[in-house]
Amino acid sequence: MPTDAELKVAVLGLGYIGLPTAAVIARTGAQVLGIDVSQSVVDTVNSGRVHIEEIDLDGLVSGVVARGNLRASTLIEPADVFVIAVPTPFDDNHAPDIGYVLKAATTVAAALKAGDVVILESTSPVGTTEKVRDLLAKLRPDLKVPGTGPGTPDIAIAYCPERVLPGRILVELIDNDRVIGGITPRCARKALQFYRRFVRGACVTTTARAAEMTKLTENAFRDVNIAFANELSVVAGNLGIDVWEVIRLANRHPRVNILSPGPGVGGHCIAVDPWFLVHGDPENTPLIRTAREVNDAKTGYTIGRAEALIEAMPGAPVACLGLAFKANIDDFRESPALKVAASLAHRFGERVRIVEPYADTLPKAFDGSGAGLIDIDTALETCPILIVLVDHDVFRSVPLEERAAKRVYDTRGIWPDQPQLAVSEVSPIRLAS
Known part of the structure; x- marks a missing residue:
């Protein structure tokens, strides 16, 4: 993987996770391109300003934009690492919608070359990273995609969920441990090299499916325990x-x-x-x-x-x-x-x-x-x-x-x-x- 100054990173999605992530990576000296479907978001970032409220983010974005390490666009460009950080909502029946993820993967496919790393950070149902792999294999038959056949793959695909607290995102992006799940062990190692550039917390490798379930488990744990507190509050109020x-x-x-x-x-x-x-x-x-x-x-x-x-x-x-x-x-x-x-x-x-x-x-x-x-x-x-x-x-x-x-x-x-x-x-x- 290239040195910090030579590394090119594309972050797809400049929302509450994507923009802080892009700015933190840019602070290491890498050349970061933020991709967003909103022209107003792109214009805001390119002017050195932010469109979301997060402690110290405005100063960080202003600095990395001024130094030329971060810019934004609605169009994809070649890069060494592609980070997907787009929404994953659910429909009226609570079924997950990974449409934004697959659309982002389609966008990435157009710019992929041998040696690149594709990382999904969006919180996703178990198996989503494999769907990204299958889509890339379909769209880029000229590249050897990991987990789809014999031979050394041309690219690496991994899943590494964010686990940050709003209001502390810039701190926790660096200090929190990261769980990195690869489509193959080699993919996990390639993604690990990338995260070690800016993460001080421990980086633990596993499979993509285990990493996907880990993220869901963390949030379900919180939800179950909050439900206990909410139920208690109703009982106490009625008594x-x-x-x-x-x-x-x-x-x-x-x-x-x-x-x-x-x-x-x-x-x-x-x-x-x-x-x-x-x-x-x-x-x-x-x-x-x-x-x-x-x-x-x-x-x-x-x-x-x-x-x-x-x-x-x-x-x-x-x-x-x-x-x-x-x-x-x-x-x-x-x-x-x-x-x-x-x-x-x-x-x-x-x-x-x-x-x-x-x-x-x-x-x-x-x-x-x-x-x-x-x-x-x-x-x-x-x-x-x-x-x-x-x-x-x-x-x-x-x-x-x-x-x-x-x-x-x-x-x-x-x-x-x-x-x-x-x-x-x-x-x-x-x-x-």
Whole structure:
């Protein structure tokens, strides 16, 4: 593989994973081309700016673009390493859609040459990397593709899932361990050489299928444990008990570590990936399916409790605090907070005001609702009802004296000193999918 200064890398997809990955690789001195279907994303990156919110990403992108190590385009070019980081959504029946991955692989095929490495990073159902291999073999019969016949392959194909936390992506891209699965052991070794250029964490090699399942397992583990916390919060609410106190006390047991409940589960990973395991073996995944259903149902439960609180104060303005799927980011994908706030906005109209410090305008989900976007100070001055949906730091910092007189539904437990609502005001409400 070429030296850092000579290495050419193409990253397909400049979203929440692709752009930080491209920038981190460019920082090593490699020549990185970011490919995206959006011309506006390409223009933004080429101007040295970013279109997503991530700590320190703006400065990093500005620097590597200025040095000529990162540029963006809608068109593929020859490279030594191709990294695919495109979305993998699911359809209405929770079946995974790998169409974007296969389209990206088709794009890569046009630029492939002997010696190249193709790496899929998108979270994918088990067997997706093999589908990429088969597609490349079909589109490029002039190249020997690994796992499709005898002889030394001309290219290497591997799967290496991202495992980063939004808000810490630049740190975790470098420090976290990486699982690298090759179509063949040789493929894994070739990909390993690439990741060792910028990853300080351990790089562990395995098969592509094992690496694919590892990523799905990590997110399903989180989902199942969050479902337990969400189910506890419903039981505690209906019994008139503070679930946050119960969790704090239970976690004093040396072998108990209950996670935090919320209004559901969001993001493109935990809210999506467990379905890939369910779809792969529906007969043997009842626990994973149930966890998904519990977490999805918690959003409806949250809407019901919020509606009961709002109806108890006819005409009073309501502030919904947060739309993102987690704290201190601008990512609204699969966000339960957005679903709750949009549902309330369409039911109660102009009474509902939205506070989201990481948005300049309201998402399309609010079109026609009459809801407006305000800041936290305005919310505290004008809204007697506060519904906490995201634990942004700016919300945590609000002192008790500014909210003590408010009616508060805190779905994130950020204000443990807040006077609790009477159970009769908001409960009982059944958790149901």
